[in-house]
Amino acid sequence: MASNALFAEVASLAGDPARAGMLHALMDGRALTASELAHVAGIAPQTASGHLARLAAAGLVRVEKQGRHRYHRLASPAVARMMESIMQVASDAAPMRRTVRTGPRDAALRAARTCYDHLAGRLGVALADGLVAGGHVELADDAGLVTGAGIGLFGRLGIDMAALATDRSRRTRLLCRPCLDWSERRPHLAGAVGAALCTRSFEEGWIRRIEGTRAVAITPKGQQVFRDAFGVRHDRQ
Amino acid sequence: MASNALFAEVASLAGDPARAGMLHALMDGRALTASELAHVAGIAPQTASGHLARLAAAGLVRVEKQGRHRYHRLASPAVARMMESIMQVASDAAPMRRTVRTGPRDAALRAARTCYDHLAGRLGVALADGLVAGGHVELADDAGLVTGAGIGLFGRLGIDMAALATDRSRRTRLLCRPCLDWSERRPHLAGAVGAALCTRSFEEGWIRRIEGTRAVAITPKGQQVFRDAFGVRHDRQ
DNA sequence: CCGATGCTTCGGCCGTCACCGTAACATTTC
DNA sequence: GAAATGTTACGGTGACGGCCGAAGCATCGG
Numbered sequence: 424m425a426s427n428a429l430f431a432e433v434a435s436l437a438g439d440p441a442r443a444g445m446l447h448a449l450m451d452g453r454a455l456t457a458s459e460l461a462h463v464a465g466i467a468p469q470t471a472s473g474h475l476a477r478l479a480a481a482g483l484v485r486v487e488k489q490g491r492h493r494y495h496r497l498a499s500p501a502v503a504r505m506m507e508s509i510m511q512v513a514s515d516a517a518p519m520r521r522t523v524r525t526g527p528r529d530a531a532l533r534a535a536r537t538c539y540d541h542l543a544g545r546l547g548v549a550l551a552d553g554l555v556a557g558g559h560v561e562l563a564d565d566a567g568l569v570t571g572a573g574i575g576l577f578g579r580l581g582i583d584m585a586a587l588a589t590d591r592s593r594r595t596r597l598l599c600r601p602c603l604d605w606s607e608r609r610p611h612l613a614g615a616v617g618a619a620l621c622t623r624s625f626e627e628g629w630i631r632r633i634e635g636t637r638a639v640a641i642t643p644k645g646q647q648v649f650r651d652a653f654g655v656r657h658d659r660q
Numbered sequence: 661m662a663s664n665a666l667f668a669e670v671a672s673l674a675g676d677p678a679r680a681g682m683l684h685a686l687m688d689g690r691a692l693t694a695s696e697l698a699h700v701a702g703i704a705p706q707t708a709s710g711h712l713a714r715l716a717a718a719g720l721v722r723v724e725k726q727g728r729h730r731y732h733r734l735a736s737p738a739v740a741r742m743m744e745s746i747m748q749v750a751s752d753a754a755p756m757r758r759t760v761r762t763g764p765r766d767a768a769l770r771a772a773r774t775c776y777d778h779l780a781g782r783l784g785v786a787l788a789d790g791l792v793a794g795g796h797v798e799l800a801d802d803a804g805l806v807t808g809a810g811i812g813l814f815g816r817l818g819i820d821m822a823a824l825a826t827d828r829s830r831r832t833r834l835l836c837r838p839c840l841d842w843s844e845r846r847p848h849l850a851g852a853v854g855a856a857l858c859t860r861s862f863e864e865g866w867i868r869r870i871e872g873t874r875a876v877a878i879t880p881k882g883q884q885v886f887r888d889a890f891g892v893r894h895d896r897q
Numbered sequence: 898c899c900g901a902t903g904c905t906t907c908g909g910c911c912g913t914c915a916c917c918g919t920a921a922c923a924t925t926t927c
Numbered sequence: 928g929a930a931a932t933g934t935t936a937c938g939g940t941g942a943c944g945g946c947c948g949a950a951g952c953a954t955c956g957g
Binding site for chain 1: 663664665666667668669670671672673674675676677680681684718719720735736738739741742743744745746747748749750751752753801802803804805836837842850851852
Binding site: 900908910911912913920921922923924925927 | 928931936940948
């Protein structure tokens with residue numbers, strides 16, 4: 424079977440620690456330069472360059488040259504979903520191993536972070552919980568949908584569900600997807616709705632990025648909105 | 661980040677051609693012996709044994725000893741979904757490569773096959789199309805749901821939607837999920853409903869396995885049922 | 898109890914690949 | 928134009944890991 428070789432190549436590319444680190448860093452959906460990626464992976468720039476060339480040739484990342492910089496980003500949401508699913512399997516296996524050493528830097532990540540194009544961590548899970556509790560969203564293991572009440576809520580927050588519909592998915596209620604959180608081990612909101620909610624949160628200043636990581640900080644304004652609109656309590660821990 | 665090492669380990673395990681072949685063979689959801697897996701991967705039994713030990717230690721496969729045989733199966737649906745998502749990325753990259761040589765043995769696979777626990781290939785896509793066209797199912801990129809009419813249809817086929825509900829997902833309409841087909845590049849039906857439909861199809865003799873592969877053959881009875889219930893025409897090519 | 902079968906462990910060979918030093922190329926800035 | 932910065936190309940080194948042959952354990956059948 425010819426597809427087997429391609430499969431192995433893709434998985435193998437993701438299987439190198441250095442490349443995995445780079446892909447991980449790209450999971451926030453932003454475009455980074457080769458030097459930045461080399462730094463996060465802890466390798467020399469020329470080594471990173473080679474890795475990135477291979478990742479680009481295989482269609483995992485997309486490069487975009489701009490002046491003397493070359494910005495790299497994940498090639499597609501499909502790649503991000505692949506990363507998620509591998510993380511999922513990895514964290515399933517984790518409990519059986521020795522204690523997962525949670526460094527202090529992980530704390531911010533666990534509190535709130537971006538997961539490619541949507542929000543994850545305790546914030547992401549709390550938002551999903553709040554939406555479910557409020558009857559705005561229904562989530563199952565494999566799928567999710569936005570209710571009529573949810574369409575109204577999102578509309579009031581400036582997210583037009585009808586505008587999110589693509590050619591393929593005209594049923595606006597289906598534009599959401601559960602994404603199992605690797606730190607919380609519970610679902611959070613992904614899909615078009617999750618992405619729109621994340622984008623909106625940045626636009627409105629409800630959250631802001633913490634420099635150099637995928638973690639995000641919740642602003643006072645954000646805490647108020649999340650509490651009022653979604654019923655999310657202040658995250659104390 | 662500690663999770664990075666686990667991630668790389670899992671991806672790396674899937675990235676070896678021999679192991680990828682074995683995992684691929686396990687994608688039909690059945691349990692196979694170490695010898696069978698060694699055969700499909702084209703390696704010596706002792707080599708396969710080492711691979712399988714590592715896969716089991718990492719939580720990708722589950723072993724089940726039965727007499728002098730040791731049956732291996734995928735550890736969880738999460739592993740199957742990971743495999744699917746990697747295949748997805750791999751097939752996205754494929755068009756850019758040289759022509760995907762489709763051996764004659766692939767023909768049966770393209771016509772109809774199992775994808776872990778549900779049906780894929782032209783049959784799987786045609787079933788999904790028929791269900792959508794008939795208003796029994798709604799499918800978007802990220803999610804799917806069964807309509808009221810769909811619940812009735814599945815009920816008449818002996819699939820009780822209420823019985824499929826788990827603790828987590830009480831909303832029976834959400835028990836379905838689109839799974840992008842690597843050969844057809846269009847979605848087919850996965851999730852609890854897809855799995856139940858596949859199981860039912862074997863029970864009722866609508867399809868039967870083709871020895872030694874994931875491909876399945878559609879029986880005359882099956883062709884009639886698929887045509888009458890789902891509007892699937894006879895698959896000519 | 899003995900041979901056959903399925904599976905695993907051990908030891909050694911060999912290819913692959915990640916890595917960096919050095920150097921060249923491209924682009925921006927002064 | 929020259930220096931600085933970001934990126935790519937090349938060559939050599941070292942290590943990790945896949946592979947098989949041979950031998951050691953389990954289990955089943957006679």
